[in-house]
Amino acid sequence: MQLHARTRGRVLAAASAVCALTITLAGCSGTTKDSAKSDTKSKGSNAKANPDAELKKDLKLAFLPKQINNPYEKIVDDAGIAATKEFGGTGKEVGPSDSSASSQVSYINTLIQQRQDAILIAANDPNAVCTPLKNAMKQNIKVVAYDSDTAKDCRQLFINQASSEEIGRSQVQHIAKQLGNKGEIAILSATQNATNQNTWIDFMKDELKKPAYKNMKLVKVAYGDDDDQKSFQETQGLLKAYPKLKGIISPTTVGIAAAARYISSSSYKGKVVVNGLGTPNQMKKYVKDGTVEQFSLWDPKKLGYLGAYAAAALASGQITGAEGEKFKAGELGDYTVGKDGEVILGPPTVFNKDNVDDFDF
Incomplete structure (x- = not known):
């Protein structure tokens, strides 16, 4: 490639x-x-x-x-x-x-x-x-x-x-801009012990403490274990458990693709923002069909x-x-x-x- x-x-x-x-x-x-x-x-x-x-x-x-x-x-x-x-x-x-x-x-x-x-x-x-x-x-x-x-x-x-700090904070900054700095959000991570995920999430949580995000609330950190089907199911579970959910950050390429796939064919498309870390080839179709506005990666x-x-x-x-x-x-x-x-x-x-x-x- x-x-x-x-x-x-x-x-x-x-x-x-x-x-x-x-x-x-x-x-x-x-x-x-x-x-x-x-x-x-x-x-x-x-x-x-x-x-x-x-x-x-x-x-x-x-x-x-x-x-x-x-x-x-x-x-x-x-x-x-x-x-x-x-x-x-x-x-x-x-x-x-x-x-x-x-x-x-x-x-x-x-x-x-x-x-x-x-x-x-x-x-x-x-x-x-x-x-x-x-x-x-x-x-x-x-x-x-x-x-x-x-x-x-x-x-x-x-x-x-x-930089872990840049990755973590930028994830919040990006989704906050899309949501107008208000609403409930969730994080769909990989495994509970993954060091990169946990470091990024710590910076996300710290970023959310700033006054600019006073109208945003992190309601849940879910774990899809970098498994496509489990990540898909966790996305479904988040949306059912939190009917006011406005956005999902998934800092894992497996998770963001699974979340986008679920939302793309559901009534949540256009209503729930998906952002995070993904590869262009896996996310291209979700950008073009309007499910995902943007995502990041190196x-x-x-x-x-x-x-x-x-x-x-x-x-x-x-x-x-x-x-x-x-x-x-x-x-x-x-x-x-x-x-x-x-x-x-x-x-x-x-x-x-x-x-x-x-x-x-």
Whole structure:
């Protein structure tokens, strides 16, 4: 999947301009214990980065998504696997078919036995995967979280799609504008333990405390477990339980598509606003039929691409995960490691009827 050329340029330009956003996605500091002692930090302080080191050949990278059948994460992982070929490595995707908290543990143990050079993980739970990930790092297998973070001491880097704060607050700002800053709203999330979802929701709730939203009320946070049918049913349940509901924010690509599908063929179409995070290809028809006015997302291909190069830089000794270190992510250019090992891809893009056809992913 490629962005149209003119759009790619526009998005990259915007990304460089907004790269300073302070969002800490999914499982950054908002979802981990500040008091936790970081093995990663101690490793970083003892190890020395060599920014002039060449990327090693024949690196083995494994992508471990929340669940293997998640369409969004398939896009991310496929792009990361393709990127490994650029520096002579090999990549693969493995993972569970469900998104329960402990479902990824056995896969991590297997990847350790296979002596992968790096494990890239979108964590279903920030802590459930920590013991095996720490074991991996002890054996010099690099660990990079992406999309949804682990606890900070369980990985060297976290590749954050955008600033968590910007994502969370913007979701409220967008739907508030559509609703004229009044009415009941609900959130349709993924799993209860998903670090990225919970961090975004915390910022949503904080944004709603502002005087500008005094006439808006969050009535429910529902969980569709990133399952299409359950998300569809949760949408139906929300609308029945709250007859005055005016809007639904779904910060998950599975959830927003399921919510839009339900509303598109119901009496709620045109009466209940749906907003959140989705991919252009899955949401295009709902924008064109008037069910959804707008939604947001970053380019998931670039997220996977950046993750692969970051893991390769770690495994090659170019960086250790310490704040201030720099590395080059192929055609995406230069990136800097931020606080707590966070690397931010760039700002999200808002999609609507005017630009949704410009994107293909």
